[in-house]
Amino acid sequence: MSAEAGTGAGRHIALPEIDSTNAEGFRRAPALDGPTWIVAGLQTAGRGRRARPWVSPRGNFHGTLVLKPSGPPEQVALRSFAAALALRDALVQLTGLPASFALKWPNDVLCNGGKLAGILLESQGLGGPDPVLCIGIGVNLIAAPDPALVEPGAVPPVSLLQETGLRITPEGFLVALAPAYARWEARFTAGGFAPLRAEWLAHAARLGEVIRARTGAETREGRFESIDASGNLILRTPQATLAIPAAEVFF
Incomplete structure (x- = not known):
């Protein structure tokens, strides 16, 4: 079963459970005619960079934005920075705590120094007639993995609830995230990477260190x-x- 609705910035398909929202994005892409968010209550095979498992308990945000962008692969890939900026904007909007959130190169969002969110871009057919880009986003809204499971030296995971005391539902998070991403996508389309680069650097973790x-x-x-x-x-x-x-x- 799935539910479809509008987010104000593209379609929204809500699924109770799925293997991976990115995998579902590729499966559904041929039938999609515009930007579409796919959000699952539970992922059974979520993954991060380098095919690492991404822990996906209920209550956290597990979503993918499916786009069909034109342009060369190296330009399309810069949308990871648009996603990071949109995540930070949404988190600041929902919490009112701008000083708490920073961006870690290449694709993480930190809260009070701990890893709160990750971004995974996967693509098919870029530069061809049927390009598909899936921007996968995971946010630890209410729970984070055990820090003991993280490799030595890595940034420890945290949850938004743990760090701020705020409990935000995945649906409520998407209401803020979808239009935030749409704004950065529009800036990227109109002005290229320069405005994204400047804003990203303004919030970069450990810049100069x-x-x-x-x-x-x-x-x-x-x-x-x-x-x-x-x-x-x-x-x-x-x-x-x-x-x-x-x-x-x-x-």
Whole structure:
């Protein structure tokens, strides 16, 4: 069973349970004619970056925005920054606590320094006649994974309820998130990445500080200087200034 409604920023399909909202997004994409949010009460096979399991208990937000964007893959991928900015906007709107939320490169949202939300972009057919982009978003609204299960050095997970005392339903969160994303999508379409980059940097966690970036078996330590016009992490090490397109970042 599913329910369909409007969010004010695209269609909204609500499902009681699904394997993965991203997987469902790809299954439904051929029949969709506009931006569509797919939200599930429970995910049985949710996943994060590098195919890691994403714990998806009821009461947390598990959703995917399905888009059919034109443009080259590297440009389409910059929508991860639009999603991060929309998440922060929605959280600030709902809590009134702007100082609590920061953005961690490449695709996490922090609350009081802990990992509150993650973003997973997956795509098919970009640059072709039938492109599909699924922007998967998970937010720990009421529960977070056990910190003991997180690898050493990683940012510990937190929940919005734990950090702020506020209990927000997934449906209430989508009411704020969907129009927030629509605003950033419009800015990206009209003005390119520059306005998103500037706003993202204004809320970046640990900007100007020493961090570690792990790519495969190699870990580099340096000062987090910026992100460039392609969304790459700019890391200044004692040997060189590097532009890193993908990495795991540790504080």
